[in-house]
Structures are given as structure tokens and as C-alpha cells.
Amino acid sequence: MKKALISTQLKTKLLVILIISILLASALELYTFGIPSDFFGRWLNSFFVIFFLTTVTVLAIVPAINYTVNKAAGK
Known part of the structure; x- marks a missing residue:
């Protein structure tokens, strides 16, 4: 069975x-x-x-900042 290119959660977002x-x-x-x-x-x-601006902010910038802060805090 093929894996979907876009997940259901991403489609909803x-x-x-x-x-x-x-x-x-x-x-x-x-x-x-x-x-x-x-x-x-x-x-x-x-x-x-x-x-475009909303998608880039919600799907790229916010998760990247969240990941960076979690890595810096040692979580």
C-alpha cells in the first residue's frame, strides 16, 4: 500500500x-x-x-522556532 504524500492532518491545516x-x-x-x-x-x-504568508508562518516558521527553543532548553 502506498503512503500518502500529504497527511490528513496537513490537509486539514x-x-x-x-x-x-x-x-x-x-x-x-x-x-x-x-x-x-x-x-x-x-x-x-x-x-x-x-x-502564502499564513502557510509559511504556520507550517514552517512557528515549528522551527518551537524546535529551536526546545533544543536550546534541553528538552
Whole structure:
């Protein structure tokens, strides 16, 4: 049996981050610019930026800092 490339826990985290990013991007674009003719393009750009920054923070930076602090504390 093949091992899954992405675990169920990681899929769940990515889904939650995706939903939060969609909501934040929508709120930001609607509050700032309303619905102009180029809404979809701006929304897509802000979605990808928010999604990328949140994903890198949650899945890479926070665990790396946690690991470093635990190693330095001798745990």
C-alpha cells in the first residue's frame, strides 16, 4: 500500500488556512475598493499573498522556532 504524500492532518491545516485566506482577502478587497471592474484580479492577488504568508508562518516558521527553543532548553 502506498503512503500518502500529504497527511490528513496537513490537509486539514491547509483547508483551514485556505478558508481563512479567502475570507480575509474578500473582506480586505470589499472594504478597501468595493466591487470595481478589476475585483477578481485584485482579490486573487491578495488571496495568494495572504495564503502564502499564513502557510509559511504556520507550517514552517512557528515549528522551527518551537524546535529551536526546545533544543536550546534541553528538552
